[in-house]
Amino acid sequence: MKHDLKRGALLLISATFFIALLNALQKLTGSTLPALEIIFFRNLFSLPFVLLIASRTQIVLRTEHFRGHLMRSVIGLISMIMVVVSVTRLPLAEQQVLSYTQPLFLVLLSIPLLHEKPSLQRWIAVCIGFSGVVVVALGKGLLHGSASAVVPTWAYFIALAQGAVGALTTMQIRQLSATEASTTISLWQAILMTVMTAAPLPFIWTTPHIADAICLVAVGAFAGISQVLQTEAFASAQVSAIGPFAYSGLLWAAIIGWLGFREIPGMAMLIGGLLIIGSGLWMLRHDRPTKKPPVVTTDALTTTNEGMQS
Incomplete structure (x- = not known):
């Protein structure tokens, strides 16, 4: 497929x-349903979309790295649980901003796990990004114990920790991608997460009302639709070219939070968000290749998709 920046950007x-x-639907259902139940339906109803993506090339489940897929799914499940817990208790825009710290943790984790030596530019970006986290924390009074009683302090730490767990998941995907196709990784993720969340259902099951049941179906459908759109986006244009458009998620989260939940972002969140997003954009610019690379194909998409989905 030819490089089509406009198409890729619109899809992303x-x-x-x-x-x-x-996330808005998870926020709605998270107040009445267990997180594992929500995640079960998310994976169950997104599986048809994953199969749709896989069918475009070849559906391959055979693997010699089942343990790697299992570990990746366990860590990914923890990340999804943290998302549901944090998005249920935090304003949508604030949870979205804190999720953008994943590239920062990716740099930090690459040192002990991949034995990499980040460049000076990366260290500057990490410092800028975490200064944004401090600004958000100061705006909520988290550093001097005056956070609003409506939003528990621990919810912010879970949202921040989810960035670290998401980064760890991304690193696992990169390791698996050395020998596994992205469709194989996505299929094993959907299957294993569905099975793992189905096992405790008899012990935690809460019968959803009709409105919650509709939301659960939509949660899975939206997760699948977003994955299809991401796949098409990164197959249409270079990751380094359209990557910055992934940060449009903050705009959508702010609008939906304002219209649906009457959440108005504060000045500290806006400034902190700009610092965090700015650091991510700096990393994308720093990683931009000097020579024009070939257009990204579906087999190279899983890592980028994970960063947005978690």
């Missing part, structure tokens, strides 16, 4: 819109 912006809707 659309994908972030569905992810914002997904």
